[in-house]
Amino acid sequence: MSAETVHPSLVVIGTxxxxxxxxxxxxxxxxxxxxxxxxxxxxxxxxIDLGFAYFxxxxxxxxxxxxxxxxxRFIKNMLAGASGLDVVLxxxxxxxxxxxxxxEHLDIVSLLGVQAGLIVLTKADLVDEEWLELVxxxxxxxxxxxxFEAAPLVTTSAATREGYDELIAELxxxxxxxxxxxxxxxxxxxxxxVFTMPGFGTVITGPLIRGTIGVGDTVAILPRGxxxxxRGLQVHGAEVxxxxxxxxxxxNLARVSTAEVQRGDVLAAPGTLRPSYLxxxxxxxxxxxxxxxxxRERVRVxxxxxxxxxxxxxxxxxxxxxxxxxLVQLMLEAPLAAARDDRFVIRTYSPMLTVGGGTIIxxxxxxxxxxxxxxxxxxxxxxxxxxxxxxxxxxxxxxxxPFRSGDLARELQLDAPEAEELLAQLVAExxxxxxxxxRAVATVAADELGRQVLGAVESFHREQPLQPAMPKHLLxxxxxxxxxxxxxxxxxxxxxxxxxxxxxxxxxxxxxxVALTAAQQQVLGxxxxxxxxxxFAPPTRExxxxxxxxxxxxxxxxxxALRQGDLVALGEYVFHREALARARQLVAEHVRxxxxxxxxxxxxxxxxxxxxxxxxxxxxxxxxxxxxxGDLRTVAEE
Numbered sequence: 001m002s003a004e005t006v007h008p009s010l011v012v013i014g015t016x017x018x019x020x021x022x023x024x025x026x027x028x029x030x031x032x033x034x035x036x037x038x039x040x041x042x043x044x045x046x047x048i049d050l051g052f053a054y055f056x057x058x059x060x061x062x063x064x065x066x067x068x069x070x071x072x073r074f075i076k077n078m079l080a081g082a083s084g085l086d087v088v089l090x091x092x093x094x095x096x097x098x099x100x101x102x103x104e105h106l107d108i109v110s111l112l113g114v115q116a117g118l119i120v121l122t123k124a125d126l127v128d129e130e131w132l133e134l135v136x137x138x139x140x141x142x143x144x145x146x147x148f149e150a151a152p153l154v155t156t157s158a159a160t161r162e163g164y165d166e167l168i169a170e171l172x173x174x175x176x177x178x179x180x181x182x183x184x185x186x187x188x189x190x191x192x193x194v195f196t197m198p199g200f201g202t203v204i205t206g207p208l209i210r211g212t213i214g215v216g217d218t219v220a221i222l223p224r225g226x227x228x229x230x231r232g233l234q235v236h237g238a239e240v241x242x243x244x245x246x247x248x249x250x251x252n253l254a255r256v257s258t259a260e261v262q263r264g265d266v267l268a269a270p271g272t273l274r275p276s277y278l279x280x281x282x283x284x285x286x287x288x289x290x291x292x293x294x295x296r297e298r299v300r301v302x303x304x305x306x307x308x309x310x311x312x313x314x315x316x317x318x319x320x321x322x323x324x325x326x327l328v329q330l331m332l333e334a335p336l337a338a339a340r341d342d343r344f345v346i347r348t349y350s351p352m353l354t355v356g357g358g359t360i361i362x363x364x365x366x367x368x369x370x371x372x373x374x375x376x377x378x379x380x381x382x383x384x385x386x387x388x389x390x391x392x393x394x395x396x397x398x399x400x401x402p403f404r405s406g407d408l409a410r411e412l413q414l415d416a417p418e419a420e421e422l423l424a425q426l427v428a429e430x431x432x433x434x435x436x437x438x439r440a441v442a443t444v445a446a447d448e449l450g451r452q453v454l455g456a457v458e459s460f461h462r463e464q465p466l467q468p469a470m471p472k473h474l475l476x477x478x479x480x481x482x483x484x485x486x487x488x489x490x491x492x493x494x495x496x497x498x499x500x501x502x503x504x505x506x507x508x509x510x511x512x513x514v515a516l517t518a519a520q521q522q523v524l525g526x527x528x529x530x531x532x533x534x535x536f537a538p539p540t541r542e543x544x545x546x547x548x549x550x551x552x553x554x555x556x557x558x559x560x561a562l563r564q565g566d567l568v569a570l571g572e573y574v575f576h577r578e579a580l581a582r583a584r585q586l587v588a589e590h591v592r593x594x595x596x597x598x599x600x601x602x603x604x605x606x607x608x609x610x611x612x613x614x615x616x617x618x619x620x621x622x623x624x625x626x627x628x629x630g631d632l633r634t635v636a637e638e
Contacts, residue, residue: 011175012207012248014066014114016105017091022122025158026091027067030168031055054236054248057172064236064248085207086178086246087171088117090148094155095126097135098142104354107286110146111357112343116174117148120167125157185415186272187211187219188339189249190304191265194258200232202258204267205250206305211269213251214242221256222266222337223275229254264306266337272410273363275335280362280379281344283312284325289355293320295370300352301330303344303360309333312346315370315379325358327379329368338363340413363413387412391422392431395442400449400482402441435489449490452479454499457507466556468514468563469506505563514560523548524557528576531567535579536608536616540572570615583616584625588635596632 015023027033033053054064066085088109092102109117119139124132136153143149152170156163193205213219217230232252233240243249251267266273279301285293293299295314300307312320313329320326338344338360345357361383368375381389394411395403409419423440426432432440456478460470470478476487491507494500498510516524530547531538539547541558548554558574561567568575586605590597597605603613617633620626627636 011061011086011178011246012064012066013171014085014088015091016088016109018096018099018101021091021093021096022158023091024067026089026120026122026156027053027065029158029161029164031065057168057175059172061175062236063171085114086116087174088114090117090119090143092119092121092135092139093123094121094132094135095123097138103142106143106146106148107354108345111345114147115178117151118167118170118174119143119148119151119153121153121155123157124155124162125159185211186269187213187267188273189213189251189267191261191267192263192305194261194263196258197252200252202253202256202261203250204253204261205248208243208245208247208249210245212242212244213249218270219267220270221261222268222273223335225275226256226260227270228256264304266304268337271406273337273339274410275337276364277332277335278365278367279330279332279336279338279360280365280368281328281330281358281360282325282383283320283328283346283356283358285320285322285356287323289322290353292322293355295319298349300347300349301332301344302347303336303338303342306336308336309349313370315368316376327376329365387422388425391426395426395432396444398442400441400445400480400486402435402439402483402486404438404440433489435485437485439485441486446486446490449479449482449486450494453490453494457500457509461509461512466514466560469503469508471506475507520553520557523554524561527558527561528566531574532576532578535576535582536606537612538573538575538579541569541574544574570619573612573615575616580619583620587620587626591635596629596634598631
């Protein structure tokens, strides 16, 4: 992708603070845009849902602003807007100071791991200097221990525009230290709004928190999984062909209704995220949470723009006390499409209070047992981002199920190059085996299958001493039906080591040959002698077996003679190999002396009848010894 096709980088700024503390007025003063777009919001002068605006900083950076509601009833909307923010403006009215939703918004911003923040005291025109100093001290006390502890504090007034130049200067300075979102890797965009635009159809908006997206791309709507095409893109009203991470986008989706996508959904590159009902996580309970959290207590999980009810299973304790953190498994009542290291917030079921949050360790977890020492150790390695050890754990858990680097990328939330590099490392360390064609399997699984193969073939030789090799389909069944390419890989490895031989008849141990007892040799000799007694009027299979006593062993010896070529079944009749050699000799002599021959002449040559000579002649034709021209035959070499 060329740099020209990607819209210039943006930063996303969010507001936080108590209701009626001037967040929307602050945004309007900075951008000239009224983010109270709903009629009810305008009538009540109260932000209910998310509002969006943008403006350009002096250094040319375009800043998008997400204005969130402050009323406690709309905290869920505030949480949806906090997804993908680079900087947060903590807005506090100078005439009221820190209020209940100030604290809750402060908790949410801290739990979500926003990188940077500024404190904005609004409505400065309503108070005197002494009061401003008292409020500033109160604010500094309230933000102690948070990302705002060392943040700049700017005093403003929307009525007089006091402090706005200073605010813009501080914003510009703070943004210089913000870590930009990574445009590499798979697309991910949490949906925060869905609406219909006349003439265009369904449009969704949200922050592009990873990757890039372009017009014409196919994207998946998760957790439902439907794949749709991107019809158009806008960044703050400007159409763009492609956009990169850190931008707020409006995405026009083709052939999807507004009923098929909703806030909380995620647009993702197909096959990169797996919606799950189970999330492994590190959960921290706020120090000022009103009470402890019990095992399997019902909570509300806010992740990205989604809110889902869940039960928090405590994996290493019975209760989580305020100020503590623990490993948990969140058992969701609806699936979430999450990624490793995503932040989340939990609120109590009733009454709805923000009490904690944390980081997702495994976004597509398996059901875990509590107090499982080995499982907790694996989860700790996962949390510590020991990627190689985590990958080794994962491939061991897959046992004999092969995988590709793409599976590794999805499981560990890696970019494709990272996954390929990790797979190469695992192969070099002999933790996995390269099966070819992009497939790999755990080394322990391949080695175990090798042992199973040797054991199965050895047992077959012992139980079927007259069979020269174990048919491959029986071997596959005996070893638990591994994939064919894994079995082929293991057989090739064993054959290269001389442990087995692989042929058209199956698999035998290296150097194995059928060994007959004296009694078996006598029975086999009788079968061969009976077939040769009248070489050109041979017996049928049934006649041969009756002559040998009709036992199972006689049948196996007959099959052995057929496999070795001592006997040849032509139709229902069984010819001795010497009879076939004699027939070739007689035909060659006749052609040299008399030329081509008919079926009737061949019957006289060998002194037999038509029912025997027709299958015999067809055999000579099929094996290329004779060539037929009409009713005549001749030797092919002539």
